[in-house]
Amino acid sequence: MTDRHTPPTARTSSNGRLARFLVAILPRTPAGRKLAAGAAVDSVGSGMFLAASTLYFVTVVGFPAERVGLVLAVASVVGLLSPVPLGRLADRIGPATVYVGLLAARGVGYAGFALVHDFWPYALLTCVLTALDRGCSPLQQVVVGLIEGGENQTRTMASIRSVRNIGLTAGFLLAGAVLAVESRAAFVALFLGNALTFFVIATVVERLRRRAPGTAPATASTRASTTEPVAAAGAKDVPRQDAAPEEPVRSPFRDLRFMLFTLSNGVLSLHDSVLFVLLPLWLTTATSAPTSAVSVLLAVNTVLTVLLQVYVSRFAETTARALKLVWVALLPLLLSCGFFAGAEHVSVWPAAACAVLAVVLLTVGENLHSVAVWNLSYEMSPAPARSRYLATFSLGVTGQQIIGPVLMTSVMLPLGSIGWALLAGIFAVAALVVRATGGPRATLPAAPSTPVTTEVTT
Structure with missing residues (x-):
């Protein structure tokens, strides 16, 4: 028996939207x-x-x-x-x-x-x-x-x-x-x-x-x-038969440009610690927003990430576009710091609204940043040593996961609004270095004793 309160056309439309959404994120x-x-x-x-x-x-x-x-x-x-x-x-x-x-x-x-x-x-x-x-x-x-x-x-x-x-x-x-x-x-x-x-x-x-x-x-x-x-x-697991002999590749730890890129990306990834470490403590101690808003804000981040991640990836499908996307990602990160700071100086509901806007902006910046560095880190890694280079690149994010919580609780939280201004400055400097050091290399980085003349095809 058809539910008289839910027209078949409405259910069909709803199912169609769900199907389109699944297709869009796959x-x-x-x-x-x-x-x-x-x-x-x-x-x-x-x-x-x-x-x-x-x-x-x-x-x-x-x-x-x-x-x-x-x-x-x-x-x-x-x-x-x-x-x-x-x-x-x-x-x-x-x-x-x-x-x-x-x-x-x-x-x-x-x-x-x-x-x-x-x-x-x-x-x-x-x-x-x-x-x-x-x-x-x-x-x-x-x-x-x-x-x-x-x-x-x-x-x-x-x-x-x-x-x-x-x-x-x-x-x-x-x-x-x-x-x-x-x-x-x-x-x-x-x-x-x-x-x-x-x-x-x-x-x-x-x-x-x-x-x-x-x-x-x-x-x-x-x-x-x-x-x-x-x-x-x-x-992927066998050498190309038509490829020229591979030149030696130096350790990623001796590749100054790559290590600067790795370090600055780790710093820019502090948005992760802001969300999962600082946000709950900040909301309950520095603002008048209700404590129950913490779970709502985390849900906003999760839902937006699901909706945005695949959509924003289209803007980083080439290295040139990924480099430009770093600047685009910086803007919402800076704006989020402003809304976080503003929430500390208003009453309950304006504080909650500022917190929601701050989390939305932080999430947008996080997603833009992540898709940009996926492309850049892959293209910067020489093909014969790509696993090693990307493993080294991951150390920047892991280091942030260790240092970030301490920075959030020991520095950011006690400083209040000044802390958000400091974080905005850190984001800006980190994005500048990511943008300056990111991008593909024309040649393989040579081992110290071996000159390199072979171009990398990525």
Whole structure:
């Protein structure tokens, strides 16, 4: 029986809008859509684990909360060091091979949490898995670039970020059901479910990798084309037969331009700590806005990221456009600082309105910044050492995740409005350096003893 309160045309229109939205945020290619689907499954598992694991080990297993916190801090330091050696390994034996291996190892490791009853196995497993997690992140970008290539790469990375936000939210909700049950068996099922998601995405990537040898070899023309993205993946774990011998590439740590780009991008990424560390404390201590607004503001960020990420990726499909986008990203970041500062000097509802506008602007700047640096970091990384370079690039963001919370709580929060002016200045200087150092290089950076004459084709 048809619902008389909801006309069929209205339901059809609503379904059509939903379908158009899904099409809009998904990658253009079949291979990209498979990667995005795998990332969605993976993020559901990650959301479940993040929401429930700490509570499980403190309240069910009985580990002291302060010792769990110490383990997580040590694991973050271990994770800071892991991407570079894993990137070097990926450059030697193939990024897709290493990426799939890491995913499988993470699946086994996260399943192991279901068997942990003592503190030291928990500490060791947490440190090892954090190292593998951090090492996977830059390799994902390399694998997406090899499978997608060309202008599709930035859109696919944006799609993956969008679906990950959706998947994490779904994972948080599913974890809520487990927390309500408060049963050890339910937590064990959650850990095993999370582990299974790693094998799902590993299977997706491995199938795309295995399909590659049956496609045409990658050439200059196929790399330039985006109509056959999987064909370009044929070169991902085997050297091109028509390529000239590769020249030695120096360590990214000895590439001053790249390291300045990495450092300044890490500083510009402080918007992440503003949102997740400073915002809740600032809203409740420095403004008259209601405390309940914190969850609303975080939801605004999540929803806007899902809606904006793929849309803004079109503005960074070439390196020249990505460089211009850095300046565009700076403007909303600066404006957000102004609205944050203004919220400290008005009454309840104007303060809440200023906070909403500030978070919207911060989110827009964050999304523009992220899609720009995906393109720039990839193009700045020499092809023979791309995994190593992108792993090094990830250290800037990881460093921000360690230093940012301290900066937000020890400097920004006590300074009040002056702190927001300081942060605006930091954003401006960081964007200037990102813009000055970003962009593709014409030649491979040579090892000190070897002159370089070979051009990189990216």
